[in-house]
Amino acid sequence: MDTVRLTTAQALVRFMANQYVERDGVEHRFFAGCFGIFGHGNVAGVGQALQQYGDELIYYLARNEQGMVHTAAGFTKTKNRLQTFACTSSIGPGATNMITGAALATINRLPVLLLPGDVFASRGPDPVLQQLEIPHDGALSVNDCFRPVSKYWDRVDRPEQIIPAALSAMRVLTNQAETGAVTLALPQDVQTEAYDFPEEFLKRRVWRIGRPLPDSEILGRAIELIRGSRRPMIVAGGGVIYSEATDSLQWFVEQTGIPVGETQAGKGSLPYDHPLALGAVGTTGTFAANRAAREADLVIGVGTRWTDFTTASKTAFQNPGVRFVNVNVADFDAHKHAGLSLVGDARTTLEALAETLSGYEVETEYREQSARVSREWDAEVERLYALGHEPLPSQGEVIGAVNSASEARDVVVCAAGSMPGDLHKLWRTRDPKGYHVEYGYSCMGYEIAGGLGVKMAAPEREVYVMVGDGSYLMMNAEIITSIQEGYKLTIVLVDNSGFSSIGALSRSVGSDGFGTHYRYRKNGSIGLDSERAPGDVLPVDLAKNAESLGARVMGAQTSAELKEALEEAKSLDQTVVIHVPVDRYEGVPDYESFWDVPVAEVSEVDAVIAAREEYAANRRAERRYL
Numbered sequence: 001m002d003t004v005r006l007t008t009a010q011a012l013v014r015f016m017a018n019q020y021v022e023r024d025g026v027e028h029r030f031f032a033g034c035f036g037i038f039g040h041g042n043v044a045g046v047g048q049a050l051q052q053y054g055d056e057l058i059y060y061l062a063r064n065e066q067g068m069v070h071t072a073a074g075f076t077k078t079k080n081r082l083q084t085f086a087c088t089s090s091i092g093p094g095a096t097n098m099i100t101g102a103a104l105a106t107i108n109r110l111p112v113l114l115l116p117g118d119v120f121a122s123r124g125p126d127p128v129l130q131q132l133e134i135p136h137d138g139a140l141s142v143n144d145c146f147r148p149v150s151k152y153w154d155r156v157d158r159p160e161q162i163i164p165a166a167l168s169a170m171r172v173l174t175n176q177a178e179t180g181a182v183t184l185a186l187p188q189d190v191q192t193e194a195y196d197f198p199e200e201f202l203k204r205r206v207w208r209i210g211r212p213l214p215d216s217e218i219l220g221r222a223i224e225l226i227r228g229s230r231r232p233m234i235v236a237g238g239g240v241i242y243s244e245a246t247d248s249l250q251w252f253v254e255q256t257g258i259p260v261g262e263t264q265a266g267k268g269s270l271p272y273d274h275p276l277a278l279g280a281v282g283t284t285g286t287f288a289a290n291r292a293a294r295e296a297d298l299v300i301g302v303g304t305r306w307t308d309f310t311t312a313s314k315t316a317f318q319n320p321g322v323r324f325v326n327v328n329v330a331d332f333d334a335h336k337h338a339g340l341s342l343v344g345d346a347r348t349t350l351e352a353l354a355e356t357l358s359g360y361e362v363e364t365e366y367r368e369q370s371a372r373v374s375r376e377w378d379a380e381v382e383r384l385y386a387l388g389h390e391p392l393p394s395q396g397e398v399i400g401a402v403n404s405a406s407e408a409r410d411v412v413v414c415a416a417g418s419m420p421g422d423l424h425k426l427w428r429t430r431d432p433k434g435y436h437v438e439y440g441y442s443c444m445g446y447e448i449a450g451g452l453g454v455k456m457a458a459p460e461r462e463v464y465v466m467v468g469d470g471s472y473l474m475m476n477a478e479i480i481t482s483i484q485e486g487y488k489l490t491i492v493l494v495d496n497s498g499f500s501s502i503g504a505l506s507r508s509v510g511s512d513g514f515g516t517h518y519r520y521r522k523n524g525s526i527g528l529d530s531e532r533a534p535g536d537v538l539p540v541d542l543a544k545n546a547e548s549l550g551a552r553v554m555g556a557q558t559s560a561e562l563k564e565a566l567e568e569a570k571s572l573d574q575t576v577v578i579h580v581p582v583d584r585y586e587g588v589p590d591y592e593s594f595w596d597v598p599v600a601e602v603s604e605v606d607a608v609i610a611a612r613e614e615y616a617a618n619r620r621a622e623r624r625y626l
């Protein structure tokens with residue numbers, strides 16, 4: 001057996017550089033590179049290897065370990081999970097900074113490889129700087145915190161262990177049903193130790209990503225259920241997009257006349273102006289999709305994991321006899337809501353269904369109703385795009401301006417705050433990859449870092465990062481990384497001086513916006529919305545902050561100024577931040593939907609008592625779908 005003497009880290013870097021995936025006959029290099037922030041826990045191991053093999057695997061310096069995992073997640077989501085990045089960190093805080101990113105990746109089913117440094121396997125320098133000491137367990141380190149947020153976790157205590165660990169990592173990363181964050185904890189001494197690695201381990205390896213079909217008997221039962229339904233609807237989730245099944249979906253719905261509601265990850269499954277596109281479904285849904293959901297007797301979920309936002313906390317589907325058919329590569333999701341579980345790839349399964357259903361169509365009246373309500377919804381979008389709110393624009397108008405300025409193939413990116421819901425309702429998606437909202441973890445701080453990943457994956461598209469002031473303050477440092485690497489982002493910083501989303505939620509639970517506005521503490525209190533005064537607001541200047549990071553900054557006080565700034569931004573090739581103050585209280589309404597956020601059962605505050613009564617009434621509509 002031919003061997004080559006390498007350190008653990010050198011072998012891992014060379015292994016990563018030679019991993020490929022293949023789907024539909026097309027090969028993709030799986031690791032586009034490795035992000036990292038060095039410290040004593042990785043500089044001499046993984047850092048040395050990345051320097052030595054820099055031609056094989058490119059190293060990217062990030063600013064925040066959480067941010068670099070978000071960048072990897074944004075990248076792989078844009079690449080439909082066929083390519084990703086590895087992320088290397090030091091031990092201790094560098095490692096634990098990645099945990100939020102790991103959770104985000106795992107929840108969204110996005111493959112990212114995390115390589116936190118770990119304490120000495122030899123336990124020589126014990127405790128080393130940043131080592132956690134637990135008196136009853138010598139084997140624990142902070143990296144054990146990655147276990148619940150990883151789909152595969154390993155600690156490499158001897159150099160040769162990297163062989164099975166790396167192969168297991170690839171198995172999970174490339175498995176469409178299992179994928180998520182994978183963590184290989186690398187003790188800092190082991191990273192640097194040498195071993196005679198078999199050449200075979202380092203050779204080019206191609207992981208095939210198949211398109212499995214469900215069991216034919218179950219497929220037959222699904223056909224019967226569809227044929228027997230009068231008001232079927234489809235809920236399209238992220239799986240439609242990852243599987244590149246949007247054309248098949250369109251073919252299926254045009255043939256059958258079944259209308260489509262979209263989840264956050266599934267938005268873009270159909271173009272917004274398709275007559276069978278009812279838009280967003282659920283808590284942040286349109287009246288078009290939510291009315292169809294209320295009456296549907298059969299719901300076909302394709303590539304969705306049925307979160308509470310999609311089901312409006314299980315109030316969306318009210319037909320007493322409603323049944324679910326779930327098409328999903330993940331058995332776990334396919335079984336939800338007592339659904340008939342079609343475990344398979346979205347594209348091949350939709351095609352198999354369409355072929356077998358040929359000749360079946362919903363009643364003409366139902367098809368026409370879908371087209372009518374879809375048009376009515378678009379008129380509502382138009383109304384909110386052109387609200388003309390003064391003196392500051394509404395958030396809906398800002399979304400309208402960005403949508404109008406963008407080309408069909410450009411991408412909008414968002415994650416947390418009031419914007420994801422508003423974008424879900426209002427963004428007119430014209431391309432399957434045009435809408436990128438991270439709403440599995442809805443993680444404040446994802447926007448800019450994730451947007452960088454989107455741009456790295458699709459440099460030919462303009463990337464519009466829509467970020468609230470709260471999210472911006474949590475994580476804006478990857479602006480510097482975007483400038484360092486020459487990836488332009490157009491960042492629309494929507495400023496309402498605090499957490500308008502949670503402020504509105506607070507008002508709806510009777511708590512008057514308590515603690516959600518950036519205001520001076522006065523008389524010992526952080527303030528209620530009903531007590532606000534003009535001089536209260538803190539003197540924060542986020543535009544100056546963005547400028548100091550090297551971004552080109554423009555201010556826009558009105559919709560007209562915003563449109564001008566967006567046009568100017570298009571002509572630039574560097575990262576731009578457009579700072580837009582909006583009216584905090586002019587929100588986009590909800591459309592016949594609910595979200596279960598429990599309200600205090602007893603209180604001395606009248607508004608809370610009233611909110612609790614309303615909450616109890618709404619909750620009565622929650623169902624179990626058994």
Ligand SMILES: Cc1ncc(C[n+]2csc(CCOP(=O)(O)OP(=O)(O)O)c2C)c(N)n1
Pocket residue numbers: 416417418419441442443444445467468469470471472496498499500501502
């Ligand atoms: C990391 C993180 N912390 C807390 C939350 C809860 N949360 C959701 S939205 C939000 C406020 C977001 O503020 P901003 O970005 O200004 O958006 P706005 O609500 O004003 O639209 C908070 C605190 C979260 N989603 N993520």
Ligand SMILES: [Mg+2]
Pocket residue numbers: 417468469470494495496497498499500
């Ligand atoms: Mg805000």
